[in-house]
Amino acid sequence: MKNLIAELLVKLAEKEEASKEQVAQIEALEIVVTALVRKLDPQQHQAITSSIETAMDNAADASDENAVLLRNYIDRLLRHPRV
Numbered sequence: 001m002k003n004l005i006a007e008l009l010v011k012l013a014e015k016e017e018a019s020k021e022q023v024a025q026i027e028a029l030e031i032v033v034t035a036l037v038r039k040l041d042p043q044q045h046q047a048i049t050s051s052i053e054t055a056m057d058n059a060a061d062a063s064d065e066n067a068v069l070l071r072n073y074i075d076r077l078l079r080h081p082r083v
Contacts, residue, residue: 030077033077034077037077037078045078048078049078049079052074052078056070056071056074
């Protein structure tokens with residue numbers, strides 16, 4: 001029983017470490033995307049935003065909870081980029 005608990009704790013620690021790495025990767029991508037978006041002229045920004053919105057409309061069910069989360073996050077990146 002102790003071995004099982006020890007194995008579960010090791011697996012949990014490994015998953016937590018992997019999760020931290022994924023968060024760091026996502027934050028790095030957010031910083032890069034934000035920097036790129038800020039360098040766009042208004043016409044380029046609008047064209048990219050429209051293209052992404054069209055892709056989201058075609059790809060995702062608007063009532064799907066994951067699609068709503070994704071859409072909100074994309075909106076935040078494009079319209080209200082990180083400072």
